[in-house]
Amino acid sequence: MLHPPQLKIPATYMRGGTSKGVFFRLQDLPANAQQPGPARDALLLRVIGSPDPYGKQIDGMGAATSSTSKTVIVSTSTRPDHDVDYLFGQVSIDSPFVDWSGNCGNLSAAVGAFAISGGMVDPAHIPQDGVATLRIWQANIGKTIIAHVAVAAGAVQETGDFELDGVTFPAAEVQLEFMDPAAEAEGEGGGAMFPTGNVVDKLEIPGLGMFRATMITAGIPTIFIDAASLGYTGTELQEAINGDPKALAAFEAIRAYGALRMGLIRNIDEAAKRQHTPKVAFVAPPASYLASSGKAVAAGDVDLLVRALSMGKLHHAMMGTAAVAIGTAAAIPGTLVNLAAGGGDRTAVRFGHPSGTLRVGAEAELVDGEWRVSKAIMSRSARVLMEGWVRVPQTG
Incomplete structure (x- = not known):
């Protein structure tokens, strides 16, 4: 019996803050995974190595923790006042589903660098030396993140002396501004920030x-x-x-x-x-x-x-x-x-x-x-760990 070869998909493995994840350009995903749905979820589950009843994700890119079982999809923004659109998928370790209900603040720090390096940002927005200020549309929650990314000689600067507890080595600082971060609540009181309308x-x-x-x-x-x-x-x-x-x-x-x-x-x-x-x-x-x-x-x-x-x-x-x-x-x-x-x-x-x-x-x-x-404002750091292609067995 002949078995089909593995899919070979361009991808980048990045650390952002105290998390790691597999980053994709939307255009590089297989056609059936460029839209939300079961095909996309099945692909990302297989990339990360889930569901894994052993809880180890040995046969994938995940590392068996919530901080490392993550995927990101980035594309040039369809919004005129944003640079890129960013979608985050939290992959369950032992169950067959991808949770799209929220953002990852740590990996948000890596989105700007990935987008610049991946050619998704208008060159006019990138200084030769200095700080690139990017407006990122966080598609999971419908909010704007402003990322300040260090640039040297026209490329993302990843090395630096910024230290972040929870990360072993220093790197370049990435300042993030989470604009209007409160979601519209759906609870009993319907308050914009407090779902019940109460602070306690x-x-x-x-x-x-x-x-x-x-x-x-x-x-x-x-x-x-x-x-x-x-x-x-x-x-x-x-x-x-x-x-x-x-x-x-x-x-x-x-x-x-x-x-x-x-x-x-x-x-x-x-x-x-x-x-x-x-x-x-x-x-x-x-x-x-x-x-x-x-x-x-x-x-x-x-x-x-x-x-x-x-x-x-x-x-x-x-x-x-x-x-x-x-x-x-x-x-x-x-x-x-x-x-x-x-x-x-x-x-x-x-x-x-x-x-x-x-x-x-x-x-x-x-x-x-x-x-x-x-x-809300905080600083993180990010860097590329590996780039090239991730390989995934074809299903069906």
Whole structure:
């Protein structure tokens, strides 16, 4: 029996922030995968090596974590005021689906560099030396990201001395502005940023009890809970959570019932097919701890502590979109994030995460009784790890 040869698709493997993913130009995908649908999903699942019942993604480009099971599709923008369109797919590790419900803030840092190197940006927008300012349309959530990408001799500058906790080596800084990051909420109150219309709610979880929660849609839908109410200090590292099946089940229950309360799903069963959003995070006041690298983080180095889960596991650092949610919530008096940071008015916050610290800023104002955020700002870095072709067995 003859078997067809593998498909050979141009692709780039990139790190963006504390994530890695396989990047494609839309035009390079097979014709049946250039449109949303089962063919595209099947292709990306096979590229990453999912679904894998062993949970290792050995036969693909994934590395068996939520931070590395990612794909990106970029194209020249169809919008006159944007440079490129960016679509993110979070690939499930052990299940046959790709979650398109949200953005990846970390990989957002790599989109501008990929687009410039891939010839998708008007050369007039790229200086010979300096900083290229690109307007990126984030197609998953319908929002604009402005990326400031260093350029040297007409090409993307990837090396530099910017250090990011959670990433071993320094690189060139990429500043990101997430414009108007709050999604239009669909929950019971329909607030533009807070789905229930409240900055703090009581969230009842069957079998677990009642928790105070801040549920916000900025950056990515996120449910914030006080660490103490869960029996945690906020200094936990991955092993403390990911090695505890009971804890993971509790966090998934909070995520599912929070998603229902936020109007993101219609019934609890839908949460299993929407793993990427919402995120769940727990917050605590500043405290000293040792980061996963062994680096000492002093209580005086941070405004608060945050630990967040992604795709059912505690993240090794912090998701970029969750950092936007943290910065936004910190800027709004009365949220659990703001209170953990000491309360009051804030335009920026530095928080401690398992790998170290991160600073994020946000500009919030109260307009006609509703909180609005014009933009959230943070810095990441990005670089190409490998480029060429990814090979995928043909199916059908």
